[in-house]
Amino acid sequence: MTPREAPVPPAIAALPHDPRGYPIPAITPRDAEGTPTFAITGSARSLICAIERRCSICGTPMAPGPVYRVIAAAETEALAAAHAAGQTTAANKAPSPEPPGHRDCMLFAAFTCPFLARPNARRGQDAEVMGASLSRGTARGSSTETGSQTGGAVAGFAEYEFSYTPGSNQVAFLFSGLTELRIHQLGADQIPELITALADAEPPTESCPPYLLDDEEAATEHARELLEAAIARSRNAGATKA
Structure with a gap:
């Protein structure tokens, strides 16, 4: 499906686009030439989204x-399986480097991101994720491994909670309290639901801030400011208790 054919949430349509016409997610870092590196989740951008509760897309x-x-x-x-067993508080116990987003935005990501759209998708670039090196060609995970028809889901x-490790410059997310699980074989299975959701959606009241657009230095600087503010609050709280 081409960008022109896909239903697009308005807030995503307002993002910068790459030469192919695809919107560039807020968490996608830019290299020194300003080119988006889609295979990598930017730590500074993830931290901003986590602290300010912003959609990663x-x-x-x-x-x-x-x-x-x-x-x-x-x-x-x-x-x-956990939900079927009556575990109503089903949670993702393994830390993930992937920050959350709006429902509409994740429905969109499910069929437009090549690494999410197909269960046998493979990375197009090398990446470092949660301390593990994922080389070009690494598979996301296929339903054929278990023999089922499950390719993935929008959950x-x-x-959510998050932690930041300065030494490795990694942001890790944990999610709890499953509220919805829209299972798909291919990401494109989510298109009808996105069309329905967009028909009832309110127009966005805000746009993506400049520090999550094309200026990577602005993203890095804003993340640094947020970290410094958090450290200062922690020190002040400690001093008050003392």
């Missing part, structure tokens, strides 16, 4: 309530 604020992710087959099957969670 469109960069606009997420309202209180569930947050969403696109997950691979193995995690989908584990969550589905909603009641809560």
Whole structure:
């Protein structure tokens, strides 16, 4: 499906686009030439989205309530099994480097991101993720591994928490309280639901901030400011307790 054929949430349509016409997610870092590196999740950008509760795709604020992710087959099957067993607080216990986003934005990402759209998709570039080196060609995870027809899902969670490790410059997310699990074989299976959701959607009241657009230095600087502010608050809280 080409960018022109796909249903697009308005906040995503307002993002910068690459030469092919695809919108560039807010968490996608730019290299020294300003070219987006789609295979990598920018740590500074992820930290900004985590602290300011912004959608990792469109960069606009997420309202209180569930947050969403696109997950691979193995995690989908584990969550589905837990839910079927009556575990209403099913959670993702393994840390993920992928921050959450709006429901509409994740429905869109499910069929437009090459690494999410197909269960046997493979990375087009080398990447370092949560301390593991993922080389070009690394598979996301296929449903054929378990013999099922599950390719992945768009999952909603009641809560998320995150941690930042300065030494490795990594942001890790944990999600809890499964609220929705829209299972698909291919990401394109989510298109009808996105069309329905967009028909009832309110227009966005904010746009993606400049520090999550094309200026990588602005993203890095804003993340640094947020970290310094958090450290200062922590020190002040410690001094008050003392």
